[in-house]
Every structure is written in C-alpha cells, then in structure tokens.
Amino acid sequence: MSTDHFDGEFPIVVEGLKNQFGSHVIHEGLDLKVRRGEILGVVGGSGTGKSVLMRSIIGLQQPSAGRIEVLGQLVDDDSEGDEVDIRSRWGVLFQGGALFSTLTVAENIEVPLKQFHPEIGPELRREIALFKVRLSGLPPEAADKYPSELSGGMKKRAGLARALALDPELLFLDEPTAGLDPIGAAAFDTLTSELQDTLGHTVFLITHDLDTLYEICDRVAVIADKRVIAVGTIPELLALDHPWIQEYFNGPRGRAAKASQHRAKAMDKLAKAGE
Secondary structure, three states, rough: OOOOOOOOOOEEEEEEEEEEOOOOEEEEEEEEEEEEEEEEEEEEEOOOHHHHHHHOOOOOOOOOEEEEEEEOOEOOOHHHHHHHHHHHEEEEEEEEOOOOOOOOOOHHHOOOOOOOOOOHHHHHHHHHHHHHHHOOOOOOHHHHHHHHOHHHHHHHHHHHHOOOOOOOOOEEEEEEEEEOOHHHHHHHHHHHHHEEEEEOEEEEOOOOHHHHHHOOOOOOEEOOEEEEEEOOHHHHOOOOHHHHHHHHHOOOHHHHHHHHHHHHHHHHHHHHHHH
C-alpha cells in the first residue's frame, strides 16, 4: 500500500487508467482526482465508460493499466485484505437500486451490516435499518415492503438507504435520477445535497441530468476521447471550446437547465427579501 498521493484532500485518485474489453478500449490514460467533501458530477456521451470508471474505482472492474487509490489504499487484486476494509467506508447506489428482490427494504439495508459488522445483533441491525429508512426520506412502513411493492422513486431511496448503512465517507451514485419524473428527480437531488451537507461525505455522481449538475454538483468531470478531458465548475467548462462540452451544456436542454437555475435563484432572492 502506498500513501504518496493521499493527504486528505483527494480521497479518490485515478492515474493512467486503461480499461478495455477485448480489442475495444474504453479508457486510455484517464486521470482524475476527487476532492474531499465535494459532489462531483461525472458526464460523458453514451459508451464513454462512466459506469466502468466507477466500477474500477470500487474494485468491481479490473483495469488493464493504471493506478487507483481510494482513501490512501491501492485498489487492486493484490490487496484483498485492504479492499475488504475499504469497502466498508463507501456506499454505492447502482442504477435501478439493485435491491435484492426476496428481501424487504430493511433486510436489504442490513446486508452490508451483516457483512462488515457481524458482531451487531439483530435488534440493533433492525434499529439501524429503520433509521436509514427515515434518513432516505422513506415512510417508516416502507421498511417491511419488498422491492416489487415500491415505486421507482421509492426504490431509488431504498437503494440510497442501503448505501448509507455503514455511514460511508464516500458515496457513489450511478444515474440516481434516471427514470424519475421531474418532481421526483428534484426531490432526490435535494435529498442528496442535504445528506452531503449533514453527513459530510464525498459524492461521486454519474448523471446525464443537467438539472442535477446545475443544482447540486460542485464540479463536473467530462469523459470524452477515452479520458477525462476537463474537470471544473460549469462556468469553467463553458469557457472551453471542446465541441462535446459546448453541445452538451449549450444545447436546448442545457439552456433550459440554466434558465431554470436562474429562475430558482431569483425566486429565492425574492423570498429572502420578503422575510
């Protein structure tokens, strides 16, 4: 294990990453540093490997080359003991929630508790699960429901509750608002932001939702040309002349998201002025 890069400022450091499937190269020379305590949005066109990058960082995808450090520990096949320890320090919300269909919401939340803290008894596990249900914004009765009994938005929140089970330092969210209606997506964005403010975790958030990027992300990393071509605030990205960045942020949906943010800020100012 090396801690050359880890000084607390960057809990995630990716250097020279290469991912490929057969002859198809997904990433080549990809570098990325994620700052502690930020919500980093990760965007890119279809097939650019956003989810592959996340899976590499959490050890589910073995890269062809490169170096990944998470919280000062190398993520690779030769450090299994470290990986088991470090996996208890992050939570992951996969696309669609990825809940176990034969388990209730509470039982899903208890899975990582059983895995990493077998010393915790059933009663305390249940109490923790119920707390995470409330923390995710679900009603208490959702704890004993099965995934098939939940709406799409509730499944997302249940998946988030499980991701929060171990009080993680890092939170990985893969397309958390995909498939949600605008109201549900906005509510999930608000929840994500509030949890980050309260719990202080670092959020790695894959999304194509421009409203999410404008509303809650501190910085945005853009994947194109098999690497991260830029990382910065949206105004900083808009100052670049890369064609994909310009098309993405200045296209019709980008302009609508920007206008929506301006309206929201204007309304907030009016509300504060009237207090």
